[in-house]
Structures are given as C-alpha cells and as structure tokens.
Amino acid sequence: MTQVLLSLSDVEKHFGRVKAVDGVSLDIVENEFFALLGASGSGKTTLLRMLAGFELPTGGQIVLDGKDVSQVPPNRRPVNLMFQSYALFPHMSVAKNIAYGLEMEGLLRREITARVGEILEVIQLAPLANRKPDQLSGGQRQRVALARALVKRPRLLLLDEPLGALDKKLRGEMQLELKRIQAEFGITFIVVTHDQEEALVMADRIAILKDGRLLQSGTPREIYEYPETRYAADFIGQMNFIPVTRSGDLLFARNGARIGGVIPAEAPEALVAAVRPERLYLDAEAENVVTGTVRSTAYLGLDLHLHLDTPLCDQPLLVRLTADAAEGRDITEGARLTLGWSARDTRVFPA
Amino acid sequence: MSPVKDRKPLYLMTPALAWLTAFMVVPCLLILALAFFRRGIYGGIEYVFTLENLAMVVDPLYARIFLKSAGIAGLAAGIAVVVGYAAAYAIAAMPRHRQPALLFFAVLPFWSNYLIRTYAWIVLLNREGLIVHLFRWFGYEGELPQMLYTETAVVIGLVYNYLPFVILACYAPLSRLNPEVAEASHDLGASQWTTFRRITLPMTVPGIAAGFVFVFVLSIGNFVTPALLGGGQFQMIGNLVYAQFLTANDWPFGAALSMALIAVMMVLLTAQTFASERASGQGGRDA
Ligand SMILES: Nc1ncnc2c1ncn2[C@@H]1O[C@H](COP(=O)(O)OP(=O)(O)OP(=O)(O)O)[C@@H](O)[C@H]1O
Numbered sequence: 339m340t341q342v343l344l345s346l347s348d349v350e351k352h353f354g355r356v357k358a359v360d361g362v363s364l365d366i367v368e369n370e371f372f373a374l375l376g377a378s379g380s381g382k383t384t385l386l387r388m389l390a391g392f393e394l395p396t397g398g399q400i401v402l403d404g405k406d407v408s409q410v411p412p413n414r415r416p417v418n419l420m421f422q423s424y425a426l427f428p429h430m431s432v433a434k435n436i437a438y439g440l441e442m443e444g445l446l447r448r449e450i451t452a453r454v455g456e457i458l459e460v461i462q463l464a465p466l467a468n469r470k471p472d473q474l475s476g477g478q479r480q481r482v483a484l485a486r487a488l489v490k491r492p493r494l495l496l497l498d499e500p501l502g503a504l505d506k507k508l509r510g511e512m513q514l515e516l517k518r519i520q521a522e523f524g525i526t527f528i529v530v531t532h533d534q535e536e537a538l539v540m541a542d543r544i545a546i547l548k549d550g551r552l553l554q555s556g557t558p559r560e561i562y563e564y565p566e567t568r569y570a571a572d573f574i575g576q577m578n579f580i581p582v583t584r585s586g587d588l589l590f591a592r593n594g595a596r597i598g599g600v601i602p603a604e605a606p607e608a609l610v611a612a613v614r615p616e617r618l619y620l621d622a623e624a625e626n627v628v629t630g631t632v633r634s635t636a637y638l639g640l641d642l643h644l645h646l647d648t649p650l651c652d653q654p655l656l657v658r659l660t661a662d663a664a665e666g667r668d669i670t671e672g673a674r675l676t677l678g679w680s681a682r683d684t685r686v687f688p689a
Numbered sequence: 690m691s692p693v694k695d696r697k698p699l700y701l702m703t704p705a706l707a708w709l710t711a712f713m714v715v716p717c718l719l720i721l722a723l724a725f726f727r728r729g730i731y732g733g734i735e736y737v738f739t740l741e742n743l744a745m746v747v748d749p750l751y752a753r754i755f756l757k758s759a760g761i762a763g764l765a766a767g768i769a770v771v772v773g774y775a776a777a778y779a780i781a782a783m784p785r786h787r788q789p790a791l792l793f794f795a796v797l798p799f800w801s802n803y804l805i806r807t808y809a810w811i812v813l814l815n816r817e818g819l820i821v822h823l824f825r826w827f828g829y830e831g832e833l834p835q836m837l838y839t840e841t842a843v844v845i846g847l848v849y850n851y852l853p854f855v856i857l858a859c860y861a862p863l864s865r866l867n868p869e870v871a872e873a874s875h876d877l878g879a880s881q882w883t884t885f886r887r888i889t890l891p892m893t894v895p896g897i898a899a900g901f902v903f904v905f906v907l908s909i910g911n912f913v914t915p916a917l918l919g920g921g922q923f924q925m926i927g928n929l930v931y932a933q934f935l936t937a938n939d940w941p942f943g944a945a946l947s948m949a950l951i952a953v954m955m956v957l958l959t960a961q962t963f964a965s966e967r968a969s970g971q972g973g974r975d976a
C-alpha cells in the first residue's frame with residue numbers, strides 16, 4: 339500500500355526574472371527515499387526551501403498529508419530540513435543542539451533526555467554529547483545535523499546535499515548509513531544531490547531538475563536505462579553519443595554504417611544514437627558492429643575502460659569490458675578491436 | 690590556537706607598544722604615583738609617602754559620587770545597548786548592498802565634534818528649547834518639567850554620544866551570523882521570538898558586552914557631558930578628578946581617584962574579554 343505523502347502541482351518560484359523553480363509537479367509516497375538530482379543552479383535548494391516553508395511559492399500548490407501547506411510557516415510544518423551548511427547552533431553542545439527541537443514541542447525533560455540519548459546511539463556520537471560543534475570533525479557535524487532533524491520524527495525529512503562536505507570514502511559509508519537510518523525510522527526522505535552516482539545508490543526514486551524544470555522522474559533503473567532526453571542520458575552515468583541521420587526508418591552514421599535502434603515518433607532527421615559503455619561487447623554477433631583502434635586504456639580492477647577511435651564519430655567510444663572478457667586479449671594502445679552492441683541497448687534522441 | 694602562529698607576527702606590535710609605553714603608560718604611572726605622596730600646604734606635592742589619599746577615596750562622601758557615577762553610566766550603557774542593538778539588528782536584516790550606507794548614517798554623528806553635539810542638546814532641552822517649542826506648537830500649554838541640568842539630560846547626552854559605537858559593536862557579530870542558523874531554529878519549531886532569544890541573542894553577546902563596557906567606561910569617567918548638561922552642581926567622578934587637578938590643586942587626591950576609576954575599568958574590560966570568549970562558543974577546539 340503506497341500512500342501519497344507529498345504532492346506538488348505546478349509549483350513555481352520566480353525571483354524577479356529568474357525562474358528558480360518552474361512548474362514542478364511531483365508525487366512522493368510515504369516511506370520513500372527520494373533524490374532530487376540536478377546541476378548547480380537547477381533549483382534544488384529553492385525547491386527544498388519551499389517544502390520547508392522558507393520560501394513561498396509564486397505559483398502552484400504543495401499538499402502534505404492531504405492539506406495545502408503552501409502558506410504554512412516552517413515551525414508549523416511536520417517537515418524538517420537538514421541544511422547544506424548544517425547550521426548547527428555553535429553556542430550549544432551536541433546534546434543541546436539535538437534537544438532543541440524537542441524542547442520546542444514542549445516535551446517533558448525526561449522524555450527529551452531519553453530521545454536524545456537514543457538518537458546519539460544511532461549516530462554513534464554518545465561519547466561526544468558535551469562537545470561544541472566547532473570541536474567536531476566534518477563528518478561528525480553532519481551526523482549531528484542529521485540527528486537534530488531526525489529526532490523530531492517529522493513526516494518528511496529534507497536533506498540538502500547532506501554528504502557534500504565529506505571525502506569520497508566517508509561519503510560511501512554515509513550513503514549506506516543514511517539508507518539504513520531511513521529504513522529504521524520509516525521517515526520519508528528527500529535528498530538533494532548533484533552527484534548522480536549517489537542518487538543511484540541511495541534513492542528509491544530520482545527526479546532530474548534542469549533550469550528549474552522537472553525533466554524526468556523514476557526509479558534509478560528507469561532513469562539509467564531509459565533516459566527520456568539527451569540531457570538526462572548524459573547527466574546520469576556515462577554515455578556514448580553517435581550522430582546519425584534518419585532516412586525513413588533507418589539510421590545511418592556519418593561513415594554510412596547502419597545503426598539499429600528504436601526511433602522515437604516524429605523524430606527529426608538529425609539524431610544521436612546513444613549507448614552505454616558497458617553495453618559494447620567484444621566480437622559480438624549484434625545488429626551494430628564497429629572496428630576501431632585502441633587509443634588508451636585504464637585498468638580498474640574489476641573493469642577495463644578503454645577509448646576506441648572509430649569512423650563512427652569524432653569522439654572516441656568509451657568501452658567498459660569486464661576483466662573476464664578482456665582476459666587473454668591484446669588490448670593495448672594501437673590494437674585493432676571489433677565491438678558490437680544490440681539495437682535494444684541503443685537509445686535515440688534528437689540531436 | 691597554536692603557539693607557533695601566535696609568536697610570529699609579534700614584532701609587528703613593537704612600534705605601537707613602544708609608542709603606548711612612552712607616551713601613555715609612563716605618564717599615567719607618573720601621575721598615579723602621585724597618589725602615594727602628600728599634598729603640599731600651598732598646593733604642589735610634598736614627597737612623603739602616605740596612604741591618606743587612597744583612604745579618602747573610600748570616604749562615604751566620595752564613595753557616593755562613585756556609586757552615582759556608576760549608576761548613571763550603567764543606565765546610559767543599558768539604554769544605549771537596547772537602542773543600538775535594535776538599530777544594528779534592523780541594519781543587518783536589510784539587503785546586503787544597502788547596509789554600508791545605513792551604517793554610515795548611523796555613525797555620522799560620531800564624526801562631528803563632541804562639544805558641538807553636546808551643546809546641541811542644550812539647544813534642544815532648555816526652557817525655551819526646541820522640545821518645549823514642539824509641545825507648545827502642538828497646543829500643550831501646561832507646565833513642562835525641567836529637562837536641562839538634570840540627571841536625565843546627562844543620561845540622554847551620554848547615550849546619544851556613544852550610540853554609534855554600540856551600533857558598530859553589535860552589527861559586527863549580527864552581520865556575521867549565518868542566516869541558516871536562525872532558519873534551522875525556526876525549522877525545528879521555534880517561533881521568531883524564541884529564535885531570537887535562544888539563538889541570535891546568545892550568539893551576539895560579545896558585541897553587546899563590548900558595547901556595554903565601552904559606554905560604561907567612557908561614561909563613568911566623562912566630565913564634559915555632566916558639566917554641560919548636568920549643570921554646575923552636578924558631579925560625577927570625572928568632574929571630581931577634573932576639579933582636583935585644575936581647581937582644587939590637589940593632585941595626589943586626583944591621582945588616587947583616577948587610580949580607583951582605572952581599577953574599575955580594568956576589571957570590567959577583563960571580565961568582558963573573558964565573557965565574550967566563553968559566550969561565543971568559538972574559543973578554540975579545547976575551550
Ligand atoms: N533569493 C534569491 N534571489 C534571486 N535568485 C535566486 C535566489 N535564490 C536562488 N536564486 C537563483 O535560483 C536558481 C536556483 O538556485 P538554487 O540555489 O535553488 O540552486 P541549486 O540547484 O541548489 O544549486 P547548487 O547545486 O549550486 O546548490 C539560481 O539561478 C539562483 O541564482
């Protein structure tokens with residue numbers, strides 16, 4: 339049973355002539371881990387701030403639990419925001435920071451102490467309860483900010499680039515940690531990120547924002563396998579783009595080679611065919627075949643990445659081979675290779 | 690704070706320190722030293738060691754003037770902090786590009802002469818002054834209380850004179866606040882007022898303390914404003930010191946009074962420094 343928790347219809351926020359958020363409609367269901375993905379300036383923070391109540395939408399409706407909350411101030415919404423800057427209270431200890439939101443609910447001191455203690459265990463910061471924020475590391479601060487919002491058990495928790503300030507290794511750990519905590523508390527999360535890998539790892543569903551507009555939303559798999567626009571295809575993961583021209587139902591690369599792929603309805607003549615690097619196989623019996631020269635290789639343990647100069651396009655094709663597939667083959671610079679890929683794995687977009 | 694970082698630029702302070710020592714600390718010490726000598730019969734100084742002058746400072750007659758001065762200075766500082774903080778808060782809430790101009794106007798009176806500013810209040814407050822005229826103009830014919838040459842006038846004068854500094858002192862920490870910290874408080878369920886009381890105010894205590902101590906210290910030793918706005922008989926500790934040096938010709942007692950005054954100021958300034966460091970919560974990793 340999935341119940342819609344949050345429903346945006348045609349939400350927009352214009353700052354003068356800047357359309358920071360421009361007509362976003364979106365449903366988020368209860369208990370979902372939702373990621374908002376977009377380049378810098380695409381309106382992610384502005385959208386979150388409207389959900390938290392810090393910005394009033396200039397148009398559209400925000401409905402939470404069946405009630406229109408568009409005009410409700412932040413302190414009256416069952417929504418909490420974890421800020422991009424963490425925004426911890428520097429004059430209060432870790433425990434006081436976390437207790438603050440519960441004090442505002444007027445809970446009994448005993449209950450506050452109990453709940454603060456409980457969440458300190460969850461984020462593993464109990465020994466540091468009496469430290470001030472400036473005596474913590476970046477990762478510890480991030481956990482305090484999370485705990486401070488989480489301890490209120492909001493209906494909806496908004497996280498603005500929660501892992502932005504952390505180094506790569508810690509990020510990886512915290513991504514899993516966030517997912518674990520979300521499942522444990524059963525709270526709906528909306529996480530903003532500009533890191534597509536992070537979104538793929540963490541989210542149940544992803545929405546891609548571009549210039550304030552919602553391009554596409556769906557499960558990580560849908561977004562990765564079936565991007566609806568060239569922008570989305572390029573933004574998520576890696577993609578090879580091959581310029582093609584359509585004549586009738588057929589596609590031809592610039593060297594005249596036929597390219598098999600599903601042509602969208604009402605497609606113009608100038609198109610691009612797109613294929614993921616891991617969908618290219620050595621010696622494949624496939625609709626699409628190309629021979630080229632290896633320009634460079636990079637060994638990544640499990641995978642071998644290589645750039646292949648081909649007559650199909652100016653850009654070298656990026657190819658990802660598994661270690662197994664590459665076993666015993668001469669894949670060094672200058673080697674000639676023939677690769678194939680299936681028409682099923684070929685997406686076609688307007689150029 | 691790492692000791693290495695602290696040591697390096699210390700030599701840059703040498704010129705300033707030398708200047709202060711030669712032209713400020715040494716003369717002050719010489720004057721203060723007079724407190725331990727006897728007053729000559731016809732003025733002047735008799736170089737015989739005595740503690741009489743210091744004993745006289747705690748005489749109820751003078752102690753009362755001390756307390757009254759402290760009271761007036763405290764009142765002036767309190768009012769200046771409330772008014773100045775409000776102004777600084779309003780300025781810091783404005784769009785950032787407007788703030789420098791607003792600050793400039795707030796501090797403008799500071800750039801005119803102290804005496805002129807104080808005389809201006811005489812023009813405003815006297816029996817035929819602007820304020821009385823305003824009341825008459827609005828049709829009020831009744832009796833108006835004496836305004837000039839009262840304690841109130843002195844407090845008004847002091848607040849007015851030192852207000853710009855309080856605005857600057859409070860503006861500094863207010864403008865440095867990350868607005869998201871107050872928003873976080875709001876987000877966690879606090880009203881605007883609670884957010885101010887529990888977040889903004891405590892985080893800006895250093896500015897408030899600096900403003901308060903500044904006004905207090907300058908007010909308690911002030912002698913111009915009490916003389917001009919308080920009238921002839923009105924005495925604050927500054928006037929008393931002034932009189933010892935310039936009319937009564939009792940330098941040793943003047944020096945003893947000054948010493949007490951300086952002691953009070955030092956205690957306050959030290960307390961302020963420590964209080965600020967603690968309140969700001971930014972006193973370093975191992976604070
Ligand atoms: N208060 C404001 N006044 C005017 N323009 C604004 C304001 N806030 C945001 N904008 C503009 O709205 C657009 C979206 O900004 P927003 O902060 O939402 O982007 P973002 O997706 O969070 O970017 P980032 O990844 O860099 O954090 C930007 O072009 C920004 O300049």
Ligand SMILES: [Mg+2]
Pocket residue numbers: 382383384422498
């Ligand atoms: Mg942002």
